[in-house]
Amino acid sequence: MQSFNRNDTVLYNLRSLYEQYGYKRFKMSKFEEYDLYLEYKNFLQTENIITFTDLNGKLYAMKPDITLSIAKNAKPEEQQKLYYKENVYRASRTTKEYKEITQLGVEYIGSIDAYTMGEAVYLAAKSLSLISPEYVLDISHMGFVSGLFEAAGIEGSRLEKLLGFLGQKDTHEILYCCEQYGIEKEIAEKIASLSEVYGSFESVLPKIKKIVMNDKMASAVSELEQLYAVLSALGVGEHINLDFSIINDMSYYNGVIYLGYVKDVPCSVLSGGRYDKLLEKLGKNCQAIGFAVYMDLLELYDKSDREYDVDVLLVYNETASPVEVSRKAAEYIAEGKSVKVLSSIPEILKYKELVEISQKGEQ
């Protein structure tokens, strides 16, 4: 039997996973008032939004992001576990044109403890495993990174610049900039080491413990340790790496943030993190963590190709009896094969088996 498009299967498996963990599908409209994005534009990291005026003269946007809409509608008094599958509209950085991107995402809003955090990260790892057995989930902690920069007294445009270099693991440039800014060598080397360390929790944790300079960093380390304990108990520990070069806007994200990679896709296919600060800005007294899977990337880099379009090509001529043709087609389908019934052989079609029916019966 021909399988469905691999992406459809992945989508089905992911949705089943989220449903099994008690997450409810949240269906949204495609539009949102533009004001929302204007106010939180740093959260989106894009300024290119498709806007239009609705019939009452109000400015609307095609959603560039779902999390913001979910956060806006969050009810702080309830714990919410939601998932969504929606299209969002963003400008592609490489081709400089708007693209429709299919996102499948999971959000938890409520109060976050070690269990909920573990669950949110575990679901991300499990999602990747359903896409490909060869996957990596990289984790960073914004509290740790921002703690270090606070201790070093770096802020504003200098911070932005250094975070940019950190994101590119550009150790050389980090050291050079720190020297220019007159930052102590010892601290500069600590910042540079953030871009150097990469690997499993066991190998990286002892190294980053040496960098700790304040309570904020220390509590981030203990949060990561707790998280790792949950993840290894659930059997995904070996796929998790620590990578402090993952950077997200510090004014929205605070705790763990993560990016997921699968083999044969050259960029991250999953991204998520803890964004209590966004809710705070929206005036909601609660915490949140979630992630999104970029389904369009999976399709773009899907290498599995069907060998045949169809198992059986059933060709009949005008002398064949319609009853005979339908009986024959039903037979193949009952065998679990896919059948295409046509009155002539098409020019482009790959089939495994050709069956022709005329009045004299099957040939």
Next chain:
Amino acid sequence: MDYINIALPKGRLGEKVYEMFEKIGYGCPAIREKDRRLIFENEENKVRYFWSKPSDVAIYVERGAADIGVVGKDILLEYEPDIYELADMNLGKCRMCVAAKKGFRDNPEKTLKVATKFVNIARSHYAGKGRDIEICKLNGSIEIAPILNMTDVIVDIVETGTTLKENDLEVIETIIPISARLIANKASTKFKAEQISQLRRKLQEVIEK
């Protein structure tokens, strides 16, 4: 073990870089045979090289066709690809400069006309100063633009300054020093972590300081 795919810029810089890779045990003898092939493999040490246009190296790496590559910082600044920048190769050193006809005086009352290949770099440089400019994108022989009074200045790479001098132009401002960088695809760095970090370590030992 998977192959490690390396994109090198065609030309003198690429050849120098290849020599460094060869020195640290990533040689590929086939590459020395002068023919028209573009892709070379060495099964023994599992490396695959290919030559590409220098400005395209970053694209091959960003899209994962190459795991690593060597490219000028000018290209990285201009196209801002989403990659890791793993080392400064300390090769191909030059400067990104603003140059003009000798004796040029900038009149801040007027929009400055700028000819360049590096639109993004020029734009962000002048945006940082709050200067209003008009960009004229050219693809080569930028020096002609101010000579023919088409633009006031050019933003371009200056290595020795000979071309400028021979055309009666001079550097009026250095924007940023440029050199070749080792870059890596983000996802490859996860799946070939050990291979790539080993290569980087060995390479750092032969980079001239």
